[in-house]
Amino acid sequence: MKGVRIVGFGHYCPENIVTNKDLENIVDTSDDWIIKRTGIKERRISNGEGTVELAYKAALEALKNCNLSSEDIDLIIVSTISPDRMMPSTACSVQGLLGCNNAAAFDLSAACSGFVYSILTASSLLKATDKKRALVIGAETLSKIIDWSDRSTCVLFGDGAGAAILEVSDEEDGIISTCFYADGKQGETSLVAGELELNTPFAKEAMAENMYMTMNGREVFRFAVTVLPSIVNELLEKAGESIENIKYIVPHQANYRIISEASRRLRVKDDKFYVNVDKYGNTSGASVPIALSELLEKGLIKRGDKIILAAFGGGLTWAGALIKL
Numbered sequence: 001m002k003g004v005r006i007v008g009f010g011h012y013c014p015e016n017i018v019t020n021k022d023l024e025n026i027v028d029t030s031d032d033w034i035i036k037r038t039g040i041k042e043r044r045i046s047n048g049e050g051t052v053e054l055a056y057k058a059a060l061e062a063l064k065n066c067n068l069s070s071e072d073i074d075l076i077i078v079s080t081i082s083p084d085r086m087m088p089s090t091a092c093s094v095q096g097l098l099g100c101n102n103a104a105a106f107d108l109s110a111a112c113s114g115f116v117y118s119i120l121t122a123s124s125l126l127k128a129t130d131k132k133r134a135l136v137i138g139a140e141t142l143s144k145i146i147d148w149s150d151r152s153t154c155v156l157f158g159d160g161a162g163a164a165i166l167e168v169s170d171e172e173d174g175i176i177s178t179c180f181y182a183d184g185k186q187g188e189t190s191l192v193a194g195e196l197e198l199n200t201p202f203a204k205e206a207m208a209e210n211m212y213m214t215m216n217g218r219e220v221f222r223f224a225v226t227v228l229p230s231i232v233n234e235l236l237e238k239a240g241e242s243i244e245n246i247k248y249i250v251p252h253q254a255n256y257r258i259i260s261e262a263s264r265r266l267r268v269k270d271d272k273f274y275v276n277v278d279k280y281g282n283t284s285g286a287s288v289p290i291a292l293s294e295l296l297e298k299g300l301i302k303r304g305d306k307i308i309l310a311a312f313g314g315g316l317t318w319a320g321a322l323i324k325l
């Protein structure tokens with residue numbers, strides 16, 4: 001049985017910083033409210049770069065950090081819910097820009113759990129086929145599906161991209177335990193965006209209502225604080241591992257209160273969780289790989305460390321992986 005290791009990360013976020021104070025000029029909100037309820041201080045919002053460009057720049061960073069060239073990549077998966085176009089896929093556009101001529105490429109849609117879903121998909125494909133290296137990217141320009149007049153959602157989200165490179169290895173498998181789930185019924189009522197209109201000569205009436213993000217904040221909050229600790233417990237149990245041996249839990253960065261409540265339920269200190277939601281807000285599929293890339297950049301994780309990735313979001317979906325780097 002082949003093993004798979006994650007050998008490197010990279011990230012790229014738009015330079016344009018939008019602070020809570022900036023949002024006070026757009027909607028009836030306050031810096032104090034946003035910080036108290038979410039922990040978010042600022043987010044990056046694109047002023048021109050699309051999802052493809054963010055994904056491409058994050059991929060370049062990841063390749064550089066691993067001393068790999070585009071020809072070394074055999075598979076590209078991009079997790080996004082905010083593509084620039086329906087077709088070609090973001091992954092194909094990135095493949096073309098990078099010149100990864102050997103790589104198959106496709107997008108995966110699982111909202112904020114999408115990067116973890118993509119890691120599981122890529123590692124399974126590497127084990128099952130003759131592909132040797134995968135580039136997995138989470139990239140979002142959520143700013144284009146946000147209703148900037150809705151204070152209950154527009155303060156929460158941001159744009160960005162993160163990337164990881166997975167490689168077939170002769171060593172033991174780096175993906176130690178995994179889980180992934182969905183609840184489509186609850187997803188219909190709690191988190192919806194990007195509905196396309198059925199506007200044809202054959203349709204009696206236009207049906208699209210939710211082009212922009214709509215969310216039942218309390219319902220999503222309850223869901224998140226339940227699944228985040230349960231993902232961690234399931235991964236540890238499946239791996240026969242104890243939390244003390246985990247260097248960091250890297251959660252989806254939705255809200256500091258969700259992370260703090262999860263750490264209380266797991267009886268671990270807050271600093272077991274890596275948090276950067278204060279700087280980027282919720283970047284959906286990009287949040288986990290941006291956090292991973294930052295951890296590596298800061299020298300807080302190294303080869304051999306065990307970490308847990310835990311994500312949850314639209315769909316509803318939730319997923320996790322216990323990884324040895």
Ligand SMILES: CC(C)(COP(=O)(O)OP(=O)(O)OC[C@H]1O[C@@H](n2cnc3c(N)ncnc32)[C@H](O)[C@@H]1OP(=O)(O)O)[C@@H](O)C(=O)NCCC(=O)NCCS
Pocket residue numbers: 028029030033034037038112151152153155215216217218220221254255282312313314
């Ligand atoms: C969105 C969230 C921060 C709201 O916090 P909350 O404590 O549940 O707040 P409520 O929705 O109950 O609203 C409380 C009050 O604040 C108001 N409010 C909402 N957004 C506001 C904002 N940006 N600024 C100021 N006031 C705001 C509400 O209108 C409400 O006012 P009212 O009491 O006069 O009706 C919280 O529900 C949450 O984090 N949910 C999860 C969201 C998430 O992470 N989604 C993505 C998951 S991947």
